[in-house]
Amino acid sequence: MKKIQMVDLQSQYQKIQPEIDAAISEVVASAAFINGPEVKKFQSDLESYLNVKHVIPCANGTDALQIAMMGLGLEQGDEVITADFTFAATVEVIALLKLTPVLVDVDPNSFNIDLEALQKAITPKTKAIVPVHLFGQCANMEAILKIAKEHNLYVIEDTAQAIGADYTFSDGSTKKAGTIGDVGTTSFFPSKNLGCYGDGGAIFTNDDDLAHTLRGIVNHGMYKRYYHDVVGVNSRLDSVQAAVLRLKLPHLDNYCSERRKAAKYYNQGFRSNPNIVTPVTEKCGEICDTCNCHVFHQYTLKITNGKRDALHQHLVDKGIPNAIYYPVALHKQKAYQDERYKEEDFEVTNELVKNVISLPMHTELEKEQQDLIINTILDFIQ
Ligand SMILES: *Cc1c(COP(=O)(O)O)cnc(C)c1O
Numbered sequence: 001m002k003k004i005q006m007v008d009l010q011s012q013y014q015k016i017q018p019e020i021d022a023a024i025s026e027v028v029a030s031a032a033f034i035n036g037p038e039v040k041k042f043q044s045d046l047e048s049y050l051n052v053k054h055v056i057p058c059a060n061g062t063d064a065l066q067i068a069m070m071g072l073g074l075e076q077g078d079e080v081i082t083a084d085f086t087f088a089a090t091v092e093v094i095a096l097l098k099l100t101p102v103l104v105d106v107d108p109n110s111f112n113i114d115l116e117a118l119q120k121a122i123t124p125k126t127k128a129i130v131p132v133h134l135f136g137q138c139a140n141m142e143a144i145l146k147i148a149k150e151h152n153l154y155v156i157e158d159t160a161q162a163i164g165a166d167y168t169f170s171d172g173s174t175k176k177a178g179t180i181g182d183v184g185t186t187s188f189f190p191s192k193n194l195g196c197y198g199d200g201g202a203i204f205t206n207d208d209d210l211a212h213t214l215r216g217i218v219n220h221g222m223y224k225r226y227y228h229d230v231v232g233v234n235s236r237l238d239s240v241q242a243a244v245l246r247l248k249l250p251h252l253d254n255y256c257s258e259r260r261k262a263a264k265y266y267n268q269g270f271r272s273n274p275n276i277v278t279p280v281t282e283k284c285g286e287i288c289d290t291c292n293c294h295v296f297h298q299y300t301l302k303i304t305n306g307k308r309d310a311l312h313q314h315l316v317d318k319g320i321p322n323a324i325y326y327p328v329a330l331h332k333q334k335a336y337q338d339e340r341y342k343e344e345d346f347e348v349t350n351e352l353v354k355n356v357i358s359l360p361m362h363t364e365l366e367k368e369q370q371d372l373i374i375n376t377i378l379d380f381i382q
Contacts, residue, residue: 001366001368001369001372002366002369004320004321004360004373006321006322006323006360006362007191007360007362008362008363008364008365009190009191009195009362011364012255012362012363012364016247016248016251019247020244020247023038023244023246023247024240024243024244026243027239027243028240030239032239033238033239033240034236034238034239035236036242038239038240038243038246039237039238039239041242041246042057042237042242042243042245042246042249043055043056043202043242045246045249046202049176049249049252050176050178050179051175051176051179052176052179052205052206053207053208053211054206054210054214055203055204056202056203056211056214056215057200057202057218057236057237058200058201058203058218058235058236058237059199059200059201059234059237060187060188060189060201061089061158061185061187061188061192061201062089062187062201063218063233064185064186064187064202064203065090065093065130065158065185066093066096066097067203067214067217067218067235068156068203069097069099069128069156070097070232071203071210071213071217072127072128072154072156072182072183072210074097074127074128075099076098076099077098077099077100078099078125078127078128079099079101079123079126079127080094080099080100080101080126080128080129081102081103081104081113081118081122081126081128081129081130082094082102082103082129082130082131083103083105083106083112083113083130083132083330084104084105084106084329084331084346084349085105085106085111085134085326085329085330085349085352085353086132086134087132087160087326088335088336089158090130090132090158091103091330091336092335094130095335095336099127100125101336101338102121103330103331103336103338103341103346104117104118104121105117105345105346105347105348106134106348106349106352107348108348108352110134110139110280111134111135111137111300111352112134112138112139112140112282113131113132113144115140115143115144115147117345118144118147119147122151122153126151126153127154128153128154129144129147129148129154129155129156130155130156130157130158131155131157131158131181132158133157133158133159133161133165133178134161135294135296135298135299135300135358136161136162136193136259136296136297137165137281137282137293137295138167138180138282138293139157140282141155141157141180141181142169144181145180145181148181154181154182155181155182155183156182156183156184156185157178157183157184158185159177159178159185159186159204160185160186160189160192161193161298162177162178162193162297163178163186163193163194163252163295164177164194164255164256164292165256165292165293165294165295166293167293168291178204179204179206182207182210183204183205183207183210183214184203184204184205185201185202186201186204187200188241192297193252193255193256193259193295194245194248194249194255195248196244196248197240197241197244198238198240198241200237200238200241200242201237202237213230216229216230216232217233218232218233218234219232219236220232220233220234254363255363256296258363258364258365259295259299259362259363260287260294260295262296262299262362262370263294263361265367266278266299266359266373267279267287269370269371269374269378270301270374270378273378273381275303275305275307275381275382276301276302276304276377276381277301277302277303278301279294279296279299281293296361297361298361299358299359299360299361300325300356300358300359301356301357301358301359302352302355303356303357303381304355305381307380307381308355308356308357310380311357312324312357314376314380315376315377318376320360320373320376321360322358323358324357324358325356325358326353326356327353328353329346329349329350331349359373360373
């Protein structure tokens with residue numbers, strides 16, 4: 001049996017090694033490292049895949065969020081609502097831009113932003129909502145769009161963990177995650193579902209004016225060479241990364257289905273244990289074979305008998321990788337504490353940080369590996 005890894009990028013690479021090596025060599029030989037043709041080609045391929053008018057590549061997923069907020073013209077003091085249970089990048093850029101982050105609780109089943117908490121947090125100063133499609137599953141976008149419309153708010157989708165996921169509206173129509181709100185952002189960090197071999201990110205929008213603004217911001221605020229109309233940043237996807245991403249993009253649907261297959265196998269394995277809660281999809285309840293509503297960036301269990309930390313240690317001792325995403329609620333992080341927050345408003349997040357545990361999840365998991373993981377956990381949590 002191959003050594004179990006949290007994410008097995010080597011095995012994934014080996015399957016497409018000749019193409020990848022050739023593409024990287026070509027970029028190196030051409031010396032078009034920055035703004036080379038590969039970047040434009042990947043941009044256009046991704047626009048087609050996502051069925052979105054504009055993809056603006058940039059340097060990473062955190063920049064993508066920051067640039068999206070800059071492009072929307074959000075100003076100091078504007079309140080931006082996001083989930084308390086997510087990676088810090090989301091709240092970090094809000095704070096960096098001197099906007100006011102407003103963290104709200106999440107739903108205990110989907111781990112995504114709680115709609116009631118979201119509505120309660122809206123004030124006259126609220127300008128935007130940042131739903132994070134956590135662990136690979138879209139937030140309830142239909143409801144969020146409705147709330148946003150009522151209150152005239154921008155919706156910025158943090159799609160770093162959910163690229164490739166489909167969101168189905170109640171009329172049966174679907175859209176790709178990240179193309180539903182005013183603007184979507186993603187990360188191509190190596191371990192993300194569509195990962196490059198370094199850092200990378202992108203912004204998506206169907207709004208022509210916003211796309212134009214964003215293309216200037218990523219390039220020092222330049223719309224004409226050496227004329228700087230707005231304060232911008234330097235945030236580029238380099239050509240080597242674009243070449244890798246362009247080769248991996250046609251595999252993304254297969255990568256998503258491999259992840260879903262592995263998630264389904266885990267779910268079956270843990271089914272009968274009363275102290276283990278397996279992930280559910282909001283749309284189908286179970287993990288169905290056809291729809292792409294959850295792309296399992298992470299496979300995250302809830303351990304309900306108080307033994308999460310003991311399980312974590314047990315798995316470490318047995319050489320089985322695992323991770324706690326996330327161990328501290330954002331509203332409790334030193335950097336993001338705010339006296340306006342009340343503990344009773346974060347009941348779910350406060351509980352999740354104590355009982356979640358994420359298991360190895362990637363495109364190359366083998367049944368044999370999963371059996372060992374499942375049995376080791378079942379032996380410990382009874
Ligand atoms: C990874 C991630 C980011 C940041 O992406 P980087 O490319 O690492 O900057 C932002 N938001 C979420 C939810 C993420 O998981």
